[in-house]
Amino acid sequence: MNNLLTISGSPHIHTTDSVRKIMYSVIFAMIPAMLVSVYFFGLDAVRIIGVSVVACVAVEYLIQKYLLKGDVTINDGSAVITGVLLAFNVPANLPTWIIIIGAIFAIAIAKMAFGGLGKNPFNPALVGRVFLLISFPAQMTTWPIPKPLFAKSVTDALTGATPLGLLKDGHLANKTIDQIMSDPAMPDYIQQLVGFQTGSLGEMSAIALLIGAAYMFYKKVITWHIPVSYLLTALLFAAIFWLIDPTYYADPLFHLITGGMILGVFYMATDMVTSPMSAKGQIIFGIGCGLLTMIIRFWGSYPEGVSFAILIMNAFTPLINKSFKPKRFGV
Amino acid sequence: MILKTFKLGGVHPPENKVSAGAAIQHLPLPDKLFVPLSQHLGTPAKAIVNRGDDVKTGQLIAKSVGFISANIHSPATGKVAKIDQIIDQTGYKRTAVFIDTQEDVWEEGIDTSPDIERTIKLSKEEIIQRINDMGVVGMGGATFPTHIKMMIPEGKQIQYLIINGVECEPYLTSDHILMMEKGEEILIGTSILMKALGVDKAMVGIEANKPDAIAHLTKLTEKFQGITVHALKVKYPQGGEKQLIKALTGREVPSGKLPLETGCVVDNVGTAYAVYEAVQKNKPLIQRVVTVTGNAARKHANFLVRVGTPIEYLIEHAGGMPADLGKLISGGPMMGKALVSPEAPITKGSSGLLLMPETEAKRAPIKNCIRCARCISACPMGLEPFLLAQLVPLDKWDDAEANRIMDCIECGSCHYICPSGRPLLDFIRLGKDKVGKIIRTRVKQ
Numbered sequence: 001m002n003n004l005l006t007i008s009g010s011p012h013i014h015t016t017d018s019v020r021k022i023m024y025s026v027i028f029a030m031i032p033a034m035l036v037s038v039y040f041f042g043l044d045a046v047r048i049i050g051v052s053v054v055a056c057v058a059v060e061y062l063i064q065k066y067l068l069k070g071d072v073t074i075n076d077g078s079a080v081i082t083g084v085l086l087a088f089n090v091p092a093n094l095p096t097w098i099i100i101i102g103a104i105f106a107i108a109i110a111k112m113a114f115g116g117l118g119k120n121p122f123n124p125a126l127v128g129r130v131f132l133l134i135s136f137p138a139q140m141t142t143w144p145i146p147k148p149l150f151a152k153s154v155t156d157a158l159t160g161a162t163p164l165g166l167l168k169d170g171h172l173a174n175k176t177i178d179q180i181m182s183d184p185a186m187p188d189y190i191q192q193l194v195g196f197q198t199g200s201l202g203e204m205s206a207i208a209l210l211i212g213a214a215y216m217f218y219k220k221v222i223t224w225h226i227p228v229s230y231l232l233t234a235l236l237f238a239a240i241f242w243l244i245d246p247t248y249y250a251d252p253l254f255h256l257i258t259g260g261m262i263l264g265v266f267y268m269a270t271d272m273v274t275s276p277m278s279a280k281g282q283i284i285f286g287i288g289c290g291l292l293t294m295i296i297r298f299w300g301s302y303p304e305g306v307s308f309a310i311l312i313m314n315a316f317t318p319l320i321n322k323s324f325k326p327k328r329f330g331v
Numbered sequence: 332m333i334l335k336t337f338k339l340g341g342v343h344p345p346e347n348k349v350s351a352g353a354a355i356q357h358l359p360l361p362d363k364l365f366v367p368l369s370q371h372l373g374t375p376a377k378a379i380v381n382r383g384d385d386v387k388t389g390q391l392i393a394k395s396v397g398f399i400s401a402n403i404h405s406p407a408t409g410k411v412a413k414i415d416q417i418i419d420q421t422g423y424k425r426t427a428v429f430i431d432t433q434e435d436v437w438e439e440g441i442d443t444s445p446d447i448e449r450t451i452k453l454s455k456e457e458i459i460q461r462i463n464d465m466g467v468v469g470m471g472g473a474t475f476p477t478h479i480k481m482m483i484p485e486g487k488q489i490q491y492l493i494i495n496g497v498e499c500e501p502y503l504t505s506d507h508i509l510m511m512e513k514g515e516e517i518l519i520g521t522s523i524l525m526k527a528l529g530v531d532k533a534m535v536g537i538e539a540n541k542p543d544a545i546a547h548l549t550k551l552t553e554k555f556q557g558i559t560v561h562a563l564k565v566k567y568p569q570g571g572e573k574q575l576i577k578a579l580t581g582r583e584v585p586s587g588k589l590p591l592e593t594g595c596v597v598d599n600v601g602t603a604y605a606v607y608e609a610v611q612k613n614k615p616l617i618q619r620v621v622t623v624t625g626n627a628a629r630k631h632a633n634f635l636v637r638v639g640t641p642i643e644y645l646i647e648h649a650g651g652m653p654a655d656l657g658k659l660i661s662g663g664p665m666m667g668k669a670l671v672s673p674e675a676p677i678t679k680g681s682s683g684l685l686l687m688p689e690t691e692a693k694r695a696p697i698k699n700c701i702r703c704a705r706c707i708s709a710c711p712m713g714l715e716p717f718l719l720a721q722l723v724p725l726d727k728w729d730d731a732e733a734n735r736i737m738d739c740i741e742c743g744s745c746h747y748i749c750p751s752g753r754p755l756l757d758f759i760r761l762g763k764d765k766v767g768k769i770i771r772t773r774v775k776q
């Protein structure tokens with residue numbers, strides 16, 4: 001034996017799991033929703049997702065290589081996730097340059113400025129989205145009506161409001177819930193589930209998103225705590241108000257399958273970096289997200305509340321981590 | 332059947348029990364033995380032989396000093412070449428008795444016959460004294476002197492003796508093979524310990540990946556009063572004292588307290604066997620079963636060797652020193668210690684030698700913590716390893732203490748599971764050392 005023995009503390013074996021594998025599982029889980037968006041928006045979806053991903057990865061690369069002059073870690077897949085999620089949160093007709101601005105903001109400001117992966121307090125894709133929403137409100141709230149790849153009847157370049165937008169506008173116009181729901185532009189629940197609704201790229205199909213979520217559960221990338229507490233809280237909250245006044249409030253199922261609820265609950269609220277770490281803390285986080293989402297949807301000036309709710313709860317994550325410790329042994 | 336296990340945390344590293352089928356093989360005596368005076372937790376023993384003395388196998392050569400300490404006996408017959416420093420398994424220089432060996436001549440009064448001695452003749456006090464005299468220590472790795480565990484403080488009531496046959500460390504098979512070959516002796520040893528503790532119930536916990544040992548011991552217990560065998564769901568670190576008590580009785584050792592508080596005393600199967608030999612055969616603890624295995628090992632074996640045998644001697648008998656040896660570990664891969672040199676001797680606590688090839692020896696590069704919380708889910712003590720590892724480099728000792736750093740049992744599950752390869756336990760160990768010192772000075776004041 002000529003070589004020197006390696007000395008290091010125990011343990012001497014390690015899991016074969018890695019950050020990269022975790023991130024790639026998330027990317028893999030988003031494929032069904034990506035395919036649905038391509039089905040409904042064709043090349044526009046490809047353009048948005050492609051530009052967003054490339055821009056995110058490029059920004060991260062440039063910053064790590066030339067600004068920080070350190071290790072380049074773009075192949076860990078986290079920038080790709082941010083790219084896809086950002087794309088999922090914008091309308092399909094968004095100009096390319098606006099997407100690029102969103103990507104720069106998401107990666108440079110919301111992620112790298114805090115020290116990169118793992119150190120960012122807020123979900124970068126959501127920060128990017130909200131930044132765009134505030135800076136480019138017109139472009140960010142004009143949604144093209146989905147046009148299935150092989151459908152003939154739908155006219156080109158039509159835009160329309162999202163179901164939640166219709167709801168909010170209806171309320172403003174003092175319509176009853178029945179009048180709002182019978183609006184010809186309002187898709188029925190089956191259409192919403194499958195994806196035939198107006199909205200951002202990734203919000204289209206609840207079913208596609210749920211398939212991906214199931215895969216993430218299977219891969220143990222997410223746990224039940226946040227999604228279940230988030231969904232139950234939102235549903236319960238919606239149900240209470242619906243029961244109090246069914247002529248004004250939409251039913252809970254409507255809230256569940258419209259807008260970014262499923263996307264936010266399974267793909268963004270569960271972001272490991274920005275959500276609490278103990279089981280108890282995650283449940284509190286989920287409840288907070290659920291409440292805030294519904295409060296914004298009901299009484300806020302934006303029709304949709306998922307992004308803001310999650311970002312606000314992100315801000316509480318350090319406090320939650322401090323206050324809700326895991327169950328200790330022997331205490 | 333629903334198998335019992337502990338609730339909080341735990342991981343499932345690949346088991347890799349390659350040496351499981353290998354029968355216990357007696358190694359011939361080496362020419363030289365190096366018998367360290369510190370083979371147990373506590374104060375090192377004090378040598379009572381001098382250079383040039385002739386010693387017999389089983390003769391007392393170093394006496395226990397102080398309350399927590401243990402006797403040490405000569406593992407062979409021969410001449411004391413010198414008493415000098417040697418680099419032992421800790422990597423530090425420690426005092427050892429160097430013995431040039433000859434043909435075995437056993438000390439008088441030691442029963443070396445292979446017959447099983449079944450009747451327990453000694454009284455409770457005599458048993459504890461004998462365990463003390465024969466230098467028996469915990470053989471699961473902690474090497475805590477066994478007789479001290481038997482002395483139950485006034486007012487404390489013990490209900491269960493728990494015998495640890497879990498062997499949850501990957502690769503290791505020494506306890507497994509001992510249960511297969513010395514099952515009856517282990518159960519007699521268990522009965523002896525029950526008598527010494529004054530309990531009428533003992534539970535043997537064995538993980539379900541050793542069905543043969545479970546079946547064998549269950550069959551044997553028919554002849555014994557009050558001993559039951561329990562199959563446990565495979566999960567690391569089930570062999571941890573606290574986890575095993577929890578799995579078998581549902582009781583939790585309170586934070587900062589001893590297992591005694593739950594009315595349980597835990598002893599390893601190897602210890603039960605050593606107790607049998609000490610009490611029934613008057614034989615001191617001078618040999619043990621050591622697994623030699625690992626992906627670099629040429630042969631996988633379970634050797635019966637004398638304490639003080641140089642580790643390289645075992646490796647030679649397991650097909651020789653591998654050319655690609657990158658890391659040599661005493662113990663299992665989760666809690667074992669990486670050795671500086673293969674010349675260090677086997678001690679009472681050496682359960683196995685793990686030979687790792689160079690390809691496995693180095694850790695992966697460390698990445699940022701992605702706050703995935705896997706270390707929390709894995710921690711059997713309900714700690715936040717990522718947080719502790721953050722506090723330590725910042726010298727935040729109060730915070731670390733408040734977050735119960737001292738509860739860490741150093742099982743390594745957190746570092747094992749971390750997808751970013753963060754050396755969490757390295758930091759936590761450092762922190763425990765520091766916080767422990769702070770607590771001790773506080774207690775003194």
Ligand code: SF4
Binds near residue numbers: 712714715716738756
């Ligand atoms: S080594 Fe300590 S902190 Fe890490 S999992 Fe084990 S008990 Fe928990």
Ligand code: SF4
Binds near residue numbers: 702705706749750755
């Ligand atoms: S397992 Fe590693 S990456 Fe995950 S939270 Fe713990 S330290 Fe961070």
